[in-house]
Amino acid sequence: MDYVRWAERYDIFYEAAPEGELEFYLNAIERVDGSVLELGVGTGRIAIPAAMMGHDVTGVDLNRPMLERARGKLGDASLAGSLELLEADMCELELPKRDFDLVIVPAHTLALVSEATRQLAALKRCAMHMASDATLIFNLFNPSDDLIHDESGERFLLGVVVNEDDGTRHVLTGINNFDTEAQTNYCIQTIESFDRNGQLIDREELNVAFRYLHHHQVEEMLAEAGLKLIDFFGDFNGEPLSQSSEEMIYICRLG
Ligand SMILES: C[S@@+](CC[C@H](N)C(=O)[O-])C[C@H]1O[C@@H](n2cnc3c(N)ncnc32)[C@H](O)[C@@H]1O
Incomplete structure (x- = not known):
């Protein structure tokens, strides 16, 4: 990380x-x-x-x-x-x-x-x-059964954060990848930041491993x-x- x-x-x-x-x-x-x-x-x-x-x-x-x-x-x-x-x-x-x-x-x-x-x-x-x-x-x-056995690899929304001062909108998403043997979720979290006109100004991917x-x-x-x-x-x-x-x-x- x-x-x-x-x-x-x-x-x-x-x-x-x-x-x-x-x-x-x-x-x-x-x-x-x-x-x-x-x-x-x-x-x-x-x-x-x-x-x-x-x-x-x-x-x-x-x-x-x-x-x-x-x-x-x-x-x-x-x-x-x-x-x-x-x-x-x-x-x-x-x-x-x-x-x-x-x-x-x-x-x-x-x-x-x-x-x-x-x-x-x-x-x-x-x-x-x-x-x-x-x-x-x-x-x-x-680590509910539904969560750890979901192998869809689908991106999910973690939240949207708006900076009221400059109108920047940060969209936070994640993709889970559960290894149930290692009891670990290798999660890819992404922050995409948009200016007040909706233009993408930054995109960052962060890899986080959670041993649940x-x-x-x-x-x-x-x-x-x-x-x-x-x-x-x-x-x-x-x-x-x-x-x-x-x-x-x-x-x-x-x-
Ligand atoms: C999810 S953040 C939580 C931060 C804060 N407690 C909060 O609630 O906003 C986890 C923090 O734990 C720290 N961390 C991870 N492993 C650690 C360890 N073995 N010993 C001390 N800190 C650790 C990370 O550097 C990170 O800052």
Whole structure:
């Protein structure tokens, strides 16, 4: 994955994030009276508003261009709390602070870790950095039967993002390619940008591999990582997880 090109376009892509995702995480952060650790902080989409709300946030990311983008955005933000941005691999994370009150891994980031053993290692690192009564929240996409067995190769619409200032329209699409043996979706995501007259001004393709997990595998990994599942949902409104859910959202504690 080319994170320089990704970092430039990430904020456009995440304008089309699943409905309610940003609010869900910000509400969870608001309810916590304490420090927050975000693994895979990216360009600070969640961490920056959290720090603006008055929280002390530590954001970790493996890819420097993402962190540089976050630092650039931070330049303009006025923070009531604090934001520390650190370059590290979440699967090997070892921070001096081990008592965060909330740890979050939003936006399917655990699926960007390409092997099961490393996904488990990441969950163990979450547990290692949690205070005894802390909460861990993360979300993954639900690999429903329909989704992973769809071999149509058809392009699907992820979203349309309009820049109100200059009228630029960004059309975000994807093509999935599921390898059910490797439990990996080799996805090609495309951003096409059109000016206000409808002229194509930019087209970028980004390849992303997601190692997906089935719900029972998440349960097994959590138990192995010393984490207890408190609740799980199928969307950001708190609907139960079902075969047709798009999301798998997990709330966990130590134990
Ligand atoms: C989908 S983005 C999510 C960004 C941010 N959490 C948000 O919700 O907007 C995933 C981020 O995780 C980072 N990442 C991927 N693998 C990682 C790893 N092993 N350790 C730390 N960060 C990682 C990527 O660089 C990217 O910035």
